[in-house]
Amino acid sequence: MALAKRAFHSTRQLLKRSTDHLVTKDNKKFQLVSFPEPPSLLPSQVADANKLFARPVSFIQSISQVDQAPDLTNPEVAFVGRSNVGKSTLINNLTNNSRLVKTSNRPGHTKLLNFFDIGGQVTMVDMPGYGYKSKEEWGELILEYLSSRKQLKRLFLLLDPVAGLKETDQQLMSHLDKQALSYQVILTKRDRLSQEAFKESRLAIEKYLVEHAICCYPQVLVTGKRRTSKSNDNAMVAEEMSKVKWAIVNATGITVRQSKAVKQ
Numbered sequence: 001m002a003l004a005k006r007a008f009h010s011t012r013q014l015l016k017r018s019t020d021h022l023v024t025k026d027n028k029k030f031q032l033v034s035f036p037e038p039p040s041l042l043p044s045q046v047a048d049a050n051k052l053f054a055r056p057v058s059f060i061q062s063i064s065q066v067d068q069a070p071d072l073t074n075p076e077v078a079f080v081g082r083s084n085v086g087k088s089t090l091i092n093n094l095t096n097n098s099r100l101v102k103t104s105n106r107p108g109h110t111k112l113l114n115f116f117d118i119g120g121q122v123t124m125v126d127m128p129g130y131g132y133k134s135k136e137e138w139g140e141l142i143l144e145y146l147s148s149r150k151q152l153k154r155l156f157l158l159l160d161p162v163a164g165l166k167e168t169d170q171q172l173m174s175h176l177d178k179q180a181l182s183y184q185v186i187l188t189k190r191d192r193l194s195q196e197a198f199k200e201s202r203l204a205i206e207k208y209l210v211e212h213a214i215c216c217y218p219q220v221l222v223t224g225k226r227r228t229s230k231s232n233d234n235a236m237v238a239e240e241m242s243k244v245k246w247a248i249v250n251a252t253g254i255t256v257r258q259s260k261a262v263k264q
């Protein structure tokens with residue numbers, strides 16, 4: 001797991017690119033108020049990102065205790081967040097398989113840590129949610145996994161912009177910061193808010209991250225269901241997915257192998 005140092009380094013690099021997210025203070029100093037918009041992906045990055053997820057995906061194992069975790073050598077990424085935030089849905093969307101993980105509109109659906117193999121190159125882990133309708137032992141399982149899993153290359157923290165940041169989210173971030181475990185935020189359910197309301201919620205969340213979250217990767221990703229059948233919406237959803245896929249390729253440092261399988 002990369003240390004906080006890396007997140008700071010990336011912030012410095014990003015700051016060179018754009019200053020839209022800065023406000024001036026006393027006409028002298030600049031103050032960071034939100035993260036800069038992630039740059040558009042290069043066509044080669046989109047191709048690599050999609051190539052990885054076009055490879056066969058398979059379920060490996062579910063565990064209820066960390067000592068049952070599979071002994072794997074591939075780099076791992078994991079998805080964490082409050083119950084019902086959309087962790088399992090995102091995994092299904094990434095793998096283009098709506099049946100890979102069971103999702104539900106009832107919070108507290110995922111009860112175990114579920115491991116999936118992506119193309120023989122990356123392991124993805126779906127986790128139970130914390131907060132409403134979750135159980136204390138799930139929280140313990142998540143924290144133990146996070147502090148012990150050497151293969152874990154990036155933790156994706158999913159936040160719901162409709163609900164906004166909750167105390168449980170802040171507690172988790174504070175725990176991660178204390179342990180120097182880096183994480184990247186993904187805002188889910190973008191489609192459930194108007195553009196204006198989403199922007200407002202995003203700014204409030206990013207302001208908190210900038211001011212408090214030490215180990216947060218300085219690029220926030222966004223996902224949301226398709227709102228209509230308009231091609232603009234489809235293009236937006238595809239771009240959001242590519243950015244999450246590329247973040248996984250980037251975090252794991254893999255060179256994506258050519259797919260043998262043809263996915264529909």
Ligand SMILES: Nc1nc2c(ncn2[C@@H]2O[C@H](COP(=O)(O)OP(=O)(O)OP(=O)(O)O)[C@@H](O)[C@H]2O)c(=O)[nH]1
Pocket residue numbers: 081082083084085086087088089090102103104105106107108109110111127128129130188189190191192223224225
């Ligand atoms: N509108 C909208 N609904 C979503 C989105 N992502 C997930 N949902 C819905 O939110 C509900 C919860 O989704 P899940 O993927 O099961 O959430 P989870 O975080 O895995 O929940 P737990 O397993 O209970 O922790 C489901 O009804 C999903 O259809 C999204 O981007 N937009």
Ligand SMILES: [Mg+2]
Pocket residue numbers: 087088089102103109110127128
């Ligand atoms: Mg789930």
